[in-house]
Amino acid sequence: MSERTYDRIYIGGEWVRPHSGRSISSIDPSTEEVWAEVAEADERDVDLAAAAARSAMQGPWSSRVTPAQRGELLYRLAGLLRRDAARIAELESRDNGKPLRDTLGEMQRAAEWLTFFAGAADKIGGEQIPFRPNALAYTRREPVGVVGAILPWNSPMLLYSWKLGPALAAGNAVVLKPAEQTPVSAMELARLIAEARFPAGVVNVVPGYGQTAGAALAAHPGVNKISFTGSHATARKIMQSASVNLKRLTFECGGKSPHIIFADADVERALVVATQSAFRSTGQSCSLGSRLFVQKPLYSEFLDRIAARARRIRVGMPLDKSTQIGPQTSAEQLAKTQSYIATGKQQGAQLITGGGRPQGFDRGYFIEPTVFAGVENRSRLAQEEIFGPVLAVIPFDSEEEAIALANDVEYGLVAGLWTADVSRAHRMAAALQSGLVTVNTFRTTHPMLPYGGYKLSGVGRESGMEAIHHYTEVKTVVVDFDPAPPADPFAD
Numbered sequence: 001m002s003e004r005t006y007d008r009i010y011i012g013g014e015w016v017r018p019h020s021g022r023s024i025s026s027i028d029p030s031t032e033e034v035w036a037e038v039a040e041a042d043e044r045d046v047d048l049a050a051a052a053a054r055s056a057m058q059g060p061w062s063s064r065v066t067p068a069q070r071g072e073l074l075y076r077l078a079g080l081l082r083r084d085a086a087r088i089a090e091l092e093s094r095d096n097g098k099p100l101r102d103t104l105g106e107m108q109r110a111a112e113w114l115t116f117f118a119g120a121a122d123k124i125g126g127e128q129i130p131f132r133p134n135a136l137a138y139t140r141r142e143p144v145g146v147v148g149a150i151l152p153w154n155s156p157m158l159l160y161s162w163k164l165g166p167a168l169a170a171g172n173a174v175v176l177k178p179a180e181q182t183p184v185s186a187m188e189l190a191r192l193i194a195e196a197r198f199p200a201g202v203v204n205v206v207p208g209y210g211q212t213a214g215a216a217l218a219a220h221p222g223v224n225k226i227s228f229t230g231s232h233a234t235a236r237k238i239m240q241s242a243s244v245n246l247k248r249l250t251f252e253c254g255g256k257s258p259h260i261i262f263a264d265a266d267v268e269r270a271l272v273v274a275t276q277s278a279f280r281s282t283g284q285s286c287s288l289g290s291r292l293f294v295q296k297p298l299y300s301e302f303l304d305r306i307a308a309r310a311r312r313i314r315v316g317m318p319l320d321k322s323t324q325i326g327p328q329t330s331a332e333q334l335a336k337t338q339s340y341i342a343t344g345k346q347q348g349a350q351l352i353t354g355g356g357r358p359q360g361f362d363r364g365y366f367i368e369p370t371v372f373a374g375v376e377n378r379s380r381l382a383q384e385e386i387f388g389p390v391l392a393v394i395p396f397d398s399e400e401e402a403i404a405l406a407n408d409v410e411y412g413l414v415a416g417l418w419t420a421d422v423s424r425a426h427r428m429a430a431a432l433q434s435g436l437v438t439v440n441t442f443r444t445t446h447p448m449l450p451y452g453g454y455k456l457s458g459v460g461r462e463s464g465m466e467a468i469h470h471y472t473e474v475k476t477v478v479v480d481f482d483p484a485p486p487a488d489p490f491a492d
């Protein structure tokens with residue numbers, strides 16, 4: 001018997017039974033046991049959810065609810081999430097294995113994102129374009145329509161807020177599909193949406209599998225946009241299905257982010273940030289600083305010290321308050337991480353620390369923080385996203401070499417560098433092919449800062465007012481009031 005059951009899904013403001021009559025069995029990754037059953041939505045439910053979202057778009061949500069009222073609803077949702085943060089954080093930790101301290105932080109951050117977009121809702125406007133004296137031209141920013149949000153399992157609630165915030169602020173309706181590995185917090189979110197009294201159909205939550213519910217959403221002719229976070233392999237499939245009606249797309253697809261430490265860096269600060277950027281969330285973050293480039297005079301010292309720090313990280317049970325990182329979220333992810341560790345060894349990289357199951361755990365998808373040195377930048381260990389706590393450390397000589405190595409990868413989400421040289425910082429910021437470059441810090445995400453990827457890391461941007469652009473269509477309106485007769489090319 002599982003501990004929790006959610007036997008309904010949330011469509012059109014109602015809790016309905018899914019057509020399949022089945023449920024998703026969600027596994028607690030720290031025990032490998034099923035701990036929750038969540039009703040499984042399939043294509044038919046997605047169809048209903050898309051229809052419910054469409055009727056919300058044709059009803060008062062578009063014609064009566066003011067931008068300020070949309071903001072008010074988002075504020076209310078943020079408040080409810082803050083109220084229930086501790087309870088939902090615990091459920092999230094059970095579902096995806098992150099330590100409580102992380103999931104609690106994510107609930108707070110999700111509320112911050114919703115709050116930012118609540119404030120943005122009544123500041124979305126077009127512009128007036130003075131293109132001719134006897135005409136008025138202006139643009140309107142209209143909602144795109146029905147948005148399908150397809151989410152991953154690494155930071156569920158936080159990423160829901162990244163999608164819902166701008167989508168709802170701009171007046172869209174949403175069909176949200178959580179990852180099958182972590183459906184629980186989405187059901188809790190649906191309860192809060194109901195409690196906040198969003199109009200029926202404005203947000204629909206359909207937990208289901210990627211190949212069924214996800215694929216149906218991506219291909220649905222009644223869905224105008226897909227906002228997706230996940231692997232680029234899945235993004236490619238979604239892009240193909242989405243071509244049916246030229247859906248608008250926002251993709252965030254992970255990375256293999258270079259973190260570059262110059263010899264003139266503030267080493268103590270860089271060490272703290274590099275360690276946490278490589279291993280936090282058990283490596284299950286798209287913005288991990290997983291390729292660490294260290295300038296040669298500093299290389300050996302930095303390598304020794306980061307390895308020592310990695311050894312000290314407390315791996316433990318998610319609900320234990322002293323735990324710093326938990327297990328990987330799924331057996332598949334653990335197997336993937338282990339296979340990269342094996343590949344690293346085969347390809348001649350030097351294993352400095354970690355690589356195995358931490359002592360004292362005979363169950364659960366646990367893995368030690370792992371550091372490889374002398375990694376070849378073209379090797380799989382340095383090129384492919386592992387999504388585990390595996391750091392590749394690579395030496396370099398010059399600024400030019402650092403840029404060449406950092407950019408020699410198919411991804412481009414985040415890049416970071418540490419230097420005391422201001423000119424170098426700006427040169428590097430311009431040269432690095434990445435949606436976010438951070439100097440003397442790493443991977444700063446904030447509701448105000450646009451975030452997204454170059455190359456295989458994604459399409460479009462999330463967060464900031466920039467995100468609003470990706471949830472609106474621009475309509476240009478021209479009103480002519482010229483008293484003179486129009487030019488007539490057919491006059492004689």
Ligand code: ADP
Nearest residue numbers: 151152178179209210211214215230231234237
């Ligand atoms: P992972 O492989 O790490 O689980 P995915 O990119 O496959 O990451 O999953 C991210 C999200 O995409 C999940 O919600 C998943 O259900 C969904 N998904 C997977 N395959 C498809 C697909 N073919 N079409 C639409 N969504 C999908």
